[in-house]
Amino acid sequence: MSNSWKDVLAGKIPEDWGREIDNFEAQMTLRKAAKIEEKVFAETRLRRGTYGQRYDNGKRHDGITTQPLNFPTPSTKGPDTMWDAPGMTRIKIPFGGLNPEQMRVLADLAEEYSDNICHVTTRQDIQLHFTHIEDAPALFRRLAAVGITTKEACGNSVRNVTACPLAGVCHTEAFDVTPYAKALAFYLLGHPDTQDFGRKFKIAFSGCKHEACALVSIHDLGGIGVIKEIDGKQVRGFELYVGGGLGAVPHQAKLIEEFISAEDLMPYSRAVGRVFARLGEKKNRNKARVKFLVQKLGIEAFKKLVHDEIAVMPEDPTWRKHFDEIPQWDERPKDEQPPLVGISVNGKKSDDYTTWAATNIYKQRQAGFSVVTVHLPLGDMSADQTRLLADITHRYASDHARLTVEQNIVLRWVPDAKIPALYEELKAIGLGLPGAGTIVDVTSCPGTDTCKLGIASSRGLAGELRKRLAEKAINMDAAIKNLRIKVSGCFNSCGQHHVADLGFYGNSRNVGGYTVPHFQVMIGGRWRDNGGSYALAIGSIPSRRIPDVVDRMTGRFIAERQSTESFQDFCQRIGKKELKTMLDDMTKVPPHQVSPEYYSDWGDPREFTIGDLGVGECAGEVVSLTEFGFTDAESKAFEAQLLLDEKQFQKAEALAYEAILTAAKTLVQLQYLDVPNNPDAIVNEFRTRFVEPKIFWDTYHHGQFANYLFNRHSEGPDLRYNADTVHKLVEEANLFIDAAHKAHAKYQAGLATAVNVAAAPATV
Template sequence: MTEPSGRPARAPKRPRSEGQWALGYHEPLNATERFKRDDDGLRVKERVLDRYAHQGFASIDPSDLRGRFRWYGLYTQRRQGIPGGRTASLSPEELEDEFFMLRVRIPGGSLTTEQLRTIGEVSTQYARDTADITNRHNIQLHWVRIEDVPAIWGRLEAVGLSTTEACGDTPRNMLGCPVAGVAEDEVIDGSAALASLAPYVGDPRFSNLPRKYKTAVSGCAQHCTIHEINDVAFVGVVGPDGEPGFDLWVGGGLSTNPMFGRRVGVFVAADRVADVWVGVTSIFRDYGYRRSRGKARLKFLMADWGPQRFREVLETEYLKEPLPDGVAPQPPTSPYRDHVGIHRQKDGRYYLGLAPRTGRMSGTLLQQVADAAEQHGSGRVATTIEQKLIVLDVPGDRVEALATRLDALGLPSRPSGFRRQVMACSGIEFCKLAIVDTKGRAATVIEELERRLPGWDLPVTININGCPNSCARIQTGDIGLRGQIVTTDEGEPVEGFQITLGGSLTAEVGFGRKVRGLRSTAAELPDYLERVLRRYADQRLPDDSFASWARRVDEAELR
């Protein structure tokens, strides 16, 4: 065949491979895909138990240390004393210490007091009394030695806890409403549906996904699991026939290229959640992009396919049957999605939502909470995805005594607005990617704003992140602070923050607004926050949220 010019016609150009297994592209395209091909991450546990714990840190194979260890919740932590300005210029070997962060997986945030006490005991014995509640229900410990990991695993497993697939290219800890089954206003109790996914944790069929994979299953009327930014989410709705079930959302995620999840348009009955989850996860495994790590999240596949094609592939290739058309969930009725405070349960008892300062706890404090919860409640506690802690099932006549006891421990159930709404990632204290301090800076922000703006009662979230990766969800905070090195007027490089304004995950879902050149040094941050919050309070319309105000005013008002 020839072209009109007489030259031989060129063969059609084959689309560039994105590494999708379903299209026959099995050759690994980057270093991470190669080490996953060479050995399943789940098998590294054998080497920890049989070799590394006995021979020490120096014996650990680099592909295990900086790769497969994540399949069991282990990351090397940052070597102390390395300034943020050197984060991008040093190799992993230079940045890492010979200690680990260990992430304990807590599905739905649900814990018994025995489990909470065990985590606390592990912390005090093996982790220098560290414990941080994360924004995905987990509890993270630091300063863990490889020699102690087998003993820690044994202690956790004895009470039904695990670190399996707490990190890595796996189905990470699955979110659920921490007050499922007791919340007076829930659409559906999602506990059973969430529990139906437990058998797939550690399943080799799903232990090599293109990237991390985040799941949420909740019937909470306030949408406390923030389904909009999970890879796959099942959201409580009343179905077309009047029965409660779930609306399916796919393709959410933040990091450096944030996208909101999209409705697939199907109704999922509670007893079908596991089947549908397996189908969606299998699509990600088989069709997900594996060429570039930066494009390997499910959100990129959804962006290219769209909900209609995604539904078609799900139903025809994986479920082998159609699903009913779905209905959209009702928006949350409260600007708060955190369950902080004292709330009546549907059984007449109460739960107390506590506000640790940015999730910072200690092993000692966890044990004290376990003691208090046992004496005043039923022995049930929960973590939230807002770095908070809940004590459940408290009889009405014990509520105030428990609230007073916990407040004395630094865990208020009636916190200030700033204590309630400031979130921070691990920051430079432990994280190898961070550029600035976050937990300490957040504590200063809370103290300063409580002093400068006493009695503040308007919902405003302040999310502080130590690097661009958005572990603290900076794009969706009313005020998002991304750590960076900034230069003072005197030319000195210091810790600072790029600022975005007006992100929201309430009825006004949207990402924050970037104002050109809007940044602050860490030292000047309280002054800036006070200034912009006072302007909001002075200029807001009766129904204005911070997000709606920040999106409509001139940039000059935001500086």
């Protein structure tokens, strides 16, 4: 079936998305034939959401159990084990919004192509693990047919745009930020000004300042909704922050604008992207996030650069399309007036229901409706659960579901009177667990299960902590009930350990010739205030003792808390030195013969080893726009050849011409980054900048390859589409691309001394 999805879904996939998937499929073929460099293809597949993943003897850890999977052993032959070993597919879900149709497709894909699990990430994505790259085009097309893309879910790109899952129903928000997050997500998707980053770029929106919401403070760009009175009118806008991020070196985002109007949001964000693309680090990926650029320049200097960029960047009217769709956003329940408005949802039905209702229900500001959180331990739900949850979402939540940054799903617009029945249905499919948003709701990245950077088993530890805390939940002291625990498999903070009350990230120590799994203990991060402050590192503890660390820390907090003192204030009061002293005895590792359990990780009975730790694929190598451009041109030329073989002459001819234009534009952008994307402008600039100075030229052919472009361009639409004329143009496209490569090499060698090579927009 996978080879026929293109035909089955014809007419259901947006045309531009379909073309991009076709292009990726062509690049797969070219890479197999070694006609595309691996580093270029790697960044291409990353930007399509396709990762290589850790492959640990065919096993994935699920909480504290280990489940064997029937996947082939990866090949070690040749340069591309990616073709043989299973990988991972990340799926972008802007603002976390899902409808039942999309959920059913995700369930089908998890069942058919993955390990039967839909995994919710800490950035409102869905990940499918143990997928195979051969299935990627079919998977992409099935998602595209229901309005979902994987484009730029990974790589050096604008990642998923996240937003508060309560946006639109929250009591404390300024306004619903959902449509603004959606508009910016699709405006920047594939935008030419966001294709030359040195690293990834993350964006988040929150409707209020003092809740956790979307954790604006930890993002590269973040907006908090505010309303300002201007000339007697209430104007929507954003308090805008830039330069946040966690990772090995966390940075708190800095305020760059106290207020920008909603109408200025997209042009302003585009300008930030252009500054980052032009001035951000490209060689050292450890310094390539925008937070380092802001730190280097200072926020005022960075702000001035953004304002200067806005003044000179070419007009881009496409943002208006997305902005004009914002007023059309109108999420509503099926029934405007729910039955029995005001009914208590905490009326006793059973002890289980009462416990669940106390943690998993949020009363919307709209009377008679509530948000119900479906608690997903470790962010996982099976394909069957996903499919059944889609049906429940349709029946109870008016088709409105959203993923959360705490790896759960919320169902919105649930009539209060229907909540007891909803609970019974969730319970029947194993999704009726209480404890959402409490200390039991432990967040974890995939860690050593699938991540190449994972050092220790974050999921294994998180599963163990969750199990122990759930057993104590009924009698738990109220002071610790709403603390947050977050676990990462390494220092990169995908589990967001820096903003947890109790955070842990994986590392290791050598003890007596053995490698022993450890976790660095992070204390006192602030989850509220959009990730208001970061935790203190107080020491590395053997993995097996981390549950004891949680018991000791929470026990002392309960015993010594002053009045309503928060956990963060308590930690600051007793001090980092005392916190460390308090855990010193736990740092000791007993000899292997005495306590062998210390030498294996949670969820894995084998003796611990760093295993196949390798180069992570969160962001690929920095690949230049020129390399991307030529690869794109070659892919289009290849697709044209396939269409020619299928006797689709008109489509083949159009794609061959587009391949030539793409190669020409790639060269022009070496000098004129903002060349308008229309054939007349490309041809004119190409002629002036590369043909007339004889850069696109060789002695034998006297520039004849340039005529392939000029002749086709002058002919216009009145063409004869037959095998001979189209075959000729397809051949010419390949020759033109080869000549473009040579011209690029000549240009880079410094032979084009008469050409202005400055790419800064102010000098164009």
